[in-house]
Structures are given as structure tokens and as C-alpha cells.
Amino acid sequence: MSNRNTIDLFKCPKLRETCTVNKLDQSLKIVDNFNDDAFEVTPDDISLENLDYFISLLDGKNTFQDIANKTGIVLEKVKEYVEFLDRELLITDGEFEKTSYTSGLEFIIDLEYKVSNWMKVLDSNPFWIELKQGTLNKNAIIGHTIENYLILEKEYDFDGPIMSFEQNSQRREILHEFYKEEHGHDELVLKSLTNIGISREDLNKSVPLVYTEGLCNLLNLWSNEDPLSFMASLYILEGVDWEPDTFIQEISTKYDLPSGFVTPQVNHADLNQGHGHGNLTRHLFNTFTLIESEDQKRITSNLKLLVDTLDEFYREIYKYYSNSENPLLRKVDELVEIDKDVLTLA
Amino acid sequence: MSIACFFDKPLLKPQTQISKSDNSITLSYKEDSFSITPEDKSLESIVMFLDSLNGKNTITQIASNIGYSDQEVIEYINILDEELLILEGNDEFKNAISGKNLILKIEEYVQRWTNQKGVDPFNKLVKNNEATKSLLVGFALEYFYVTKRAFTTLMPSTMFQLSPQIKQELREFAMEEFNHDRIMVKALESVGISKEDAYNHIPLPSTAALINLLNFWSHHDPLSYMASLFIFEEASDGNEYLESLKMYDLPENYIKPMYDHSDVNEDGDHGAISRNLLKHVEYVSLDDQKRVIKNMKLLINTVYAFYDDLVDKYYENEDLPVRLAN
Numbered sequence: 001m002s003n004r005n006t007i008d009l010f011k012c013p014k015l016r017e018t019c020t021v022n023k024l025d026q027s028l029k030i031v032d033n034f035n036d037d038a039f040e041v042t043p044d045d046i047s048l049e050n051l052d053y054f055i056s057l058l059d060g061k062n063t064f065q066d067i068a069n070k071t072g073i074v075l076e077k078v079k080e081y082v083e084f085l086d087r088e089l090l091i092t093d094g095e096f097e098k099t100s101y102t103s104g105l106e107f108i109i110d111l112e113y114k115v116s117n118w119m120k121v122l123d124s125n126p127f128w129i130e131l132k133q134g135t136l137n138k139n140a141i142i143g144h145t146i147e148n149y150l151i152l153e154k155e156y157d158f159d160g161p162i163m164s165f166e167q168n169s170q171r172r173e174i175l176h177e178f179y180k181e182e183h184g185h186d187e188l189v190l191k192s193l194t195n196i197g198i199s200r201e202d203l204n205k206s207v208p209l210v211y212t213e214g215l216c217n218l219l220n221l222w223s224n225e226d227p228l229s230f231m232a233s234l235y236i237l238e239g240v241d242w243e244p245d246t247f248i249q250e251i252s253t254k255y256d257l258p259s260g261f262v263t264p265q266v267n268h269a270d271l272n273q274g275h276g277h278g279n280l281t282r283h284l285f286n287t288f289t290l291i292e293s294e295d296q297k298r299i300t301s302n303l304k305l306l307v308d309t310l311d312e313f314y315r316e317i318y319k320y321y322s323n324s325e326n327p328l329l330r331k332v333d334e335l336v337e338i339d340k341d342v343l344t345l346a
Numbered sequence: 347m348s349i350a351c352f353f354d355k356p357l358l359k360p361q362t363q364i365s366k367s368d369n370s371i372t373l374s375y376k377e378d379s380f381s382i383t384p385e386d387k388s389l390e391s392i393v394m395f396l397d398s399l400n401g402k403n404t405i406t407q408i409a410s411n412i413g414y415s416d417q418e419v420i421e422y423i424n425i426l427d428e429e430l431l432i433l434e435g436n437d438e439f440k441n442a443i444s445g446k447n448l449i450l451k452i453e454e455y456v457q458r459w460t461n462q463k464g465v466d467p468f469n470k471l472v473k474n475n476e477a478t479k480s481l482l483v484g485f486a487l488e489y490f491y492v493t494k495r496a497f498t499t500l501m502p503s504t505m506f507q508l509s510p511q512i513k514q515e516l517r518e519f520a521m522e523e524f525n526h527d528r529i530m531v532k533a534l535e536s537v538g539i540s541k542e543d544a545y546n547h548i549p550l551p552s553t554a555a556l557i558n559l560l561n562f563w564s565h566h567d568p569l570s571y572m573a574s575l576f577i578f579e580e581a582s583d584g585n586e587y588l589e590s591l592k593m594y595d596l597p598e599n600y601i602k603p604m605y606d607h608s609d610v611n612e613d614g615d616h617g618a619i620s621r622n623l624l625k626h627v628e629y630v631s632l633d634d635q636k637r638v639i640k641n642m643k644l645l646i647n648t649v650y651a652f653y654d655d656l657v658d659k660y661y662e663n664e665d666l667p668v669r670l671a672n
Binding site: 114157161205207208210211213214217218220221224225297300301303304305308309311312332334335338 | 455498502546548549550551552554555558559561562565566632635636639640643644647648651655669670671
């Protein structure tokens, strides 16, 4: 007997399709046509007919219990016989064919449905309410652009890692294309800011808001450790119908802002629209034959967390930048201090 | 068209031998030698040129010392560079500091920032015996999420290509943090949260923001990772917090795992972890210092955002606060 002790891994044991069974006078002859192997089984404790019936039930559709019930052979014996055949490497498992799995496309389309429901939380987010009413403090609009720039500047860090271990050629091509198309977008949005007097140097000396970094680091985490969640998240951030188009539309129609500030962002939104990055996730998931249920659960939870984080992201922008006492940039004084120390030393 | 120069203060490799004959100069460096036969310059001026390559002069200074144009100086330096005879003389690290001084600086800044911000609302409520049960359970749930993530968060750091002492410390630290989730989940079970729900709980965005800072540094930024560990450890090991739990009507099985987890951390002297790691770092450049300081500022902001968020989301939440996605 095999001492592999893995018999319970089999769910619906299946005799290999390369095998044929010949009934002889006293025994059954199992011929493996793949390697021209054959051996005979002579039953001593059950009838030849029942053994034949037993083997016919090894079709990948019956569990051990089903086979026991149908043949009247006790469960432990059923397992023992299958284990015997497994030792000859004649058994595979049919559970996969029996169970219905969720395809990549099916999964992602269901997930989009859930996400669109979760996204309704933004309808009660003060940033979006006021933006659409035309009453949002202008600093909050500039603040949104600052935080958006800080994300784009960090985007290289999270668009990169996923490509280092994506071996599927179709997905690799999609991700490469995406990386190339995203390259340089930070510079586009930076123009908006330099046009209103916010310099790259000053931005470098400042920290982003907590949830801006939080958003980036979700993507960093998934790009480094959980490619499925990363690919699922892309469409949300790459502009489904609400963002960044809605933002651009609102600020160019309802607010009196310098064109040097608005135009580069319009160009950026147009560029994204042209690349169709909102459809990336569907194209990526279309390459997966199936998504396992544990993966589905994890990705779903992760996207809920992403939506919750987006909600906090906009709330924090609203709260911080609407307060006129807060400076636009959160400069770290110690960085100025350390530069002074260096000058003194020199 | 002007030619670019790679060097700020070119230095002829110190072991180079210069020998002069009637119409040429030969430079010998180890097994290689290179001859110069000038056409439009005097041998004397070439010798002066070579002497000025002492690592103290800029291109312009060299040019004015010997009466060449900047472009001529660059051209000749590039010829010598082709022969691999030039080093950069502007090689002083006066702006760099040791790893020890980096962490001492960070400790000062962190203290300053926390003093500026004051006691956070969560710890204030807990210590004044004003926390609700939902707040304490909510905290445990979020804290559990952090311990659950510890394994995958800490492991990448053990692959940093740093000195063997640092690698050893990083491995030991990571191993001591393994499986704390198994201790912490017992606290949650004692207040009616099933193990399955605890593991599937979707964290607050602020909790995720906090642990994912560490995760990013563990993958990509060794200095920020090492500098930040003492902040994470101090934030999670408040004995005052543990003491104050006694004031609340909580099951013993809720409090004990918290202590067990804290004991492990105390035994490992985890508050000193950043010092123990960074003391092995020989020097830290100015750019690196700036990046680490900025990151630590962001970390402190995130720790406070986390405490604010806890009170905001859990203080008045009567139902069990587990969040699951369906």
C-alpha cells in the first residue's frame, strides 16, 4: 500500500482516460495505452461484476461516498482500492470538470457591479458635493491637484513591480503598454502647479496628506505582493466615468481659475481618455481562465478597502485645504534646518 | 559645440608616474602606459596641466592657471579619461552623517513632532477611563490586522543587501514578530468575534495606510524601514495603555493576549531596534537623510490619523465593528 497518505486529497477520483478495462474470466485487465502498461486485478472479497461496476464509477463524477453507496463497498475499502490504483499512477481527479468556476471576465464584471454600489459613498462626500454645487473653496481644488501630482510622482514605484513577475505574454504586453503610456504624466500635472507658483522644489520638501500616501501604498502593496488585486484596482483609478473627467468638467465650467492651471489637467484627462485605461482591468482579467474563490474574496475585500480609502482621501483634501489657516504645502521644517546645518558646517 | 565634462575636480590617479623625454611625456600607471606628443602646446605647459590635475581645481581654474581654454582642458581630460587615468577629486562626504547620528536626529524630531501634536484622542479616552467597549474592541481588531500582516510586511527587509550584522538583526526581529496574530485573535474571540471574521475583517483605511508605509519601505527603502521600527514598536507597546485596560470591564481572555504580545516585544527590547540596526550603517548621504526625515514626518502624521480615525469610527459604534465585503 502506498504510504503517501494523500488519498483524501482526491475529491472525485477518475481513472486515467488513457486506460481501457478488459473483463476476463476471473479478473479485470487494466491497460494503460499511454505507456503500454497493463495489470490484472483478481478480486477475492467482492464479485467481478461489482469490481467492474466500481471501476466504471471512477469517472470523475463520483465522490468516495457516492461510490460506496452505489457499490455497497464500505468507504474505507473504496479508498483502499483507489489508493492501490493511485500507486500505479492511474488515478486523476475530476472535481474540476464537475464544479462550475468563475472566469476572469465574469468575476471582474460582477466586481465592477459591487464597486459601483460602494462608490455611492462619494455622493455624500463633502468634497464632491461642494465641487458640483460650485461652492468648493479654491484651495481645495488646488489641493486636489497637489495630491494628484504627488500620486503621479509615486506612480512609477507601483506600476513597476508587477511587471517583474508577470510572465503571461498577453498580460505583460498590456502592462508594458500601460507603463509606457503613464510615463511622464506627473510632469503634465506639475505644469498646472508651477503655472500658479508652486515649484517642484517646494513640493519635494513637503509631505503628502496621510490618505494620499495611503492610496499609493495600497497600490504599492498589491503591485509587489498581490498582482490580481493590483490589476483589479486599475480601472477605478484610471478614470471610470466619474474621475478625473468629472473633476475637470466641474473646475472648467463652474470655477474661475487661471487657464495655466486648468489646461494641463484637461490635456492629462484627454490623454487618459484616449488610452482607454478605464478598460484595462477588463482586458487583463479576460486573460484569466478562472479566478479561485479565495482570490475572489481577497480581491473583493481589497477593492472595498480601496473605495473606503478614496472616500477618506477626498474627505481629507476637503478638510485640510478648505481651512484657510492651513498652508497649501506641508513643508517639513527639519529639511530646511538640515540644509542650514550643512551650510554652517561648510 | 562644447564638450561635456564628467569631472568637477579632476584628479590624475595618484600612482601615475610621469616621465619626460625630448618631445614627449609618458604616463605609466601600474601595467599600462600612455605617451603624449604635443603638436600645438609646449611640453612645459602639458606638465603644468598634469600637475594641476590634483583633485583641487575646477576645469575653469585649471584653464586659467595654464592659459588653455575651458574646452581644451575638457578635451585633454577626456583623452586621459579614455585611458582610465582620471578620478574625481571632489569626493568629500562632509554632508554625510553616521547611521548612529541619523537615528539620534530622528529621535529628536519625532519627540518634537509628538510634543507639537500632543496626546492623541484615543489614548486620552482610554487613560481617562472614558473609552467605550466598541472603541477598545475596534482598536484590538485593527491592531490584530497589523499583526496579521506582520509576516509578509517584515520578510522583504530580510533580503536587503546590507552588512551581515544588519541582516542578522532584521531576521531576528522578523522572526520574533511571527504568529502574534494567533495570540491576538484570542482577545477578539473573547469578545465574540469569530476567528474567520477577524481574519476577513477589512481594516480602516488609516490602519492600512500605517502598515503599508512599513510595507513599502520593507520592499524598497532600507533606511526608512530601519529608522521607523522604533516608532511602530513604541506606538504598540504602551504599558500605560495596558495598565488602563484594568479599569474596564473586559474579559480576562481579552486582556491576557495583549500582555502576551507586549511581553514578547519587551523581551526583545524592540524599542531599541532602530538604534541596533542603524549603528551598523557607516554613513548616510544628505539626500538619504532628507528622504528618511520626510518619511518619518509622514509616519507620525499617519499614526495620529490612525488614532483620530479609531475614535471617529468606533467610539459610538454599538454593534460589533467587523467589516466584511459581500
